[in-house]
Amino acid sequence: MTHPEPASEDLLRRMAPQVLGALLRRYGHFDAAEDAVQEALLAAARQWPEEGRPRNPRGWLIRVASRRLTDQLRSEAARRRREETAAALTPRDAFVAPPPGEDRAPAEEDTLTLLFLCCRADLPAAGRIALTLRAVGGLTTAEIARALLVPEATMAQRISRAKRRIRTSASPFGTPADTLACTAAGEQEQEQEQPGERERAARLADVLHVLYLIFNEGYTATSGRELHRADLATEAIRLTRAVHVLLPDDGEVAGLLALMLLTDARRAARTGPDGSLIPLAEQDRTRWDRDAIAEGVALVSDALTRTPLGPYQLRAAIAAVHDEAAGDEDTDWAEILALYEVLVGLVPGPVERLGHAVAVAMVHGPRRALDLLAALDDDDHLAGHHRLEAVRAHLLEMAGDRAAARAAYAKAAGLTLSTPERRYLLSRAARIAE
Template sequence: MTGGEARLDDLLRELAPQVIGVLTRRFGDFTLAEDAVQEALLAAATQWPRDGTPDNPRGWLIQVAYRRMVEQVRNEQARRNREELAARREPDDRQWAAPADLDLAAERDDTLILLFLCCHPALSPASAVALTLRAVAGLTTAEIAHAFLVPETTMAQRISRAKQRIKGSGVPFRMPDAQDRSRRLEAVLRVLYLIFNEGHTSSAGPRLHRVELAAEAIRLARALHAALPRDSEVAGLLALLLLTEARSPARTGPSGELISLAEQDRGRWDAAAIAEGVALVTAALPRGPVGPYQLQAAIAAVHDEAPTAEQTDWPQILALYGVLERVAPGPVVALNRAVATAMVHGPAAGLEALAALDGDPRMAGHHRLHSARAHLYEMLGDRDRAVEHYRAAAGRTTSLPEQRYLQLRAARLATGVEPARLGP
């Protein structure tokens, strides 16, 4: 992808949820709005590189998607012979040039409302997250499937069913009331977390860091925190995103190569983001109840506040992972706890903890399990097994920067040239 194509892709991803919000507000039909906006995005991707980006790209997308929406409504009404509905909802062609309410809607950013709409209680949490990643973040079905560790075909079916449930729910396009909002909040937090993860470490392709996705997740988390300032888990999530993203300037070298946490130049970390994140999680933890995002933020804060990798308080991190595993058990938490165990009790103890994940179908054979095992074998001094697992991890990841990093570590060990420093 060229620089111009990447910038266009970023712009369209940023504008898509805003345009969906405008059309959903006007027509009251999320499913048709999402379909119309996808067609408008395709038209933009074809026309803008040829004709130039319009002065008002958001307005252009709104107008093109609006026309597509009108066509879809007409076609559906014609097929079902619903004359009464058509008379009520179909706009006069003469009003198309500048509908007053459309212009007013164009001034609003309804992304947060769209986020809660996609996390409707009629959907399972997994379906709500998947749909929001598609409509709000603009991730592809393949990217979402990777985040959920399921096949792409399974995810495509899940998203399609979720859209149909939203269509049949008749839910109005507005922020839910307090009771309804609390039921949807867990899925909202989960989707922001996954959007950020895909931005911070892209699951596929040549880029390690998709800045636009990470920034969008942080923007939405800030908006959510402004709306719910006393919610400890909302504050915990925002803190976690800030503390993690603060390290991004030091995560890659001059050629885009991945640099491990232990080898990063901590002077390049974003001190202001770290201070904000630490303040957020410090204020949130005493309020309770303590949830997984606050605990992950606390772990990130311990990493970020360590002056050097050697001064990291690994016993505190291990204790926090123990609490996190009780609050929100899962294979990724277990993997990270195993690494922390290795840093406190030695690599053999860490490898023993990792062995329990071999029977988990969500992680068995996953590149992160092989990568963690390779690091621990390297710490143990078993070069042959470390090389074996580095190569296995490289063969399973679809992220090119991660693949190159793993291949390089394997090559260094195989040839006897040691890396500068080993990090978890």
């Protein structure tokens, strides 16, 4: 029996990584599994509007994708020598359809398996991040390129290379719990496990970075007519919660979850009835999600008191200062600046330095902050990016240089691919011209 609802784009996007994770857990063959999932999603988009949505959409997609994948594997095997194929096959490669009603791994486990697979240590760091954003986040190559501030062609090459590396690698997939388990028992064993611990830390860092990027794309879409992609932000929070369950004592996991909650708590107040962007200073704070803020503050407060300090904890602490202020005029910018000073010391990246410049402007005035922005003009990641010009325009407006601010707002509007951001920036430019 089916439900009358047709296939929705959001539902299919949300289930794609779950289905891909399930196929990889059973069969491996990343490239072939990804193709099979795409075929299953297309079949759903065609069939569900006419036949109705299945009671178990995920199970339906897994079955259809499994058939596509096994057909493809059998076709490939037929072109090889029978004995070579038999020697190469593993139990994972042999498809056995699960009987009706058989318990399957939960969707969360399948998605986490896919997440940690894409962040394997034998992949280049840039490839891990790109592939995960594609497979788990469901972002297009163009969206990933904009999120990581690199050319689209470069990003396409990274994704292709990462897929080839996974296809030719003989290393096992493993589960998230296996990947993150710390097996050292004594001091001597811990010493022997140091390379494994470094690999674990590097993989976890990549996982957190990717989840952060997925959340950011959901909270402020880099292109399109909508400011938010709530499905991506919600999925990023859900996955980060799952990692937090695996690693409840990791301060950076807790910090990232806190950061997402504290940031997403403002979502309802970020747009007007017409979808227009409302900046933080002008938002109706009664519309903020106080439960999410309370949870985020509790998480970051606990992490800061009992775990080593890390960048996500600092970012969450900055978000908490904003969220706990009764109004924009009550924001403790001196505390935010102090937190940014520590953050830039740990992570001197362009985005962190940009946020630091804004805090400097609020404490010491816009002129000093504009000097800091000048040092970012030659940064390859920010050059020609609308964020840099938007911040410059805001600081110039604060400094009273209306003509320069108007020009910077207009330039920023021409650089963004987000319709709400473009409209907001153009409205700021128009307001200055009045």
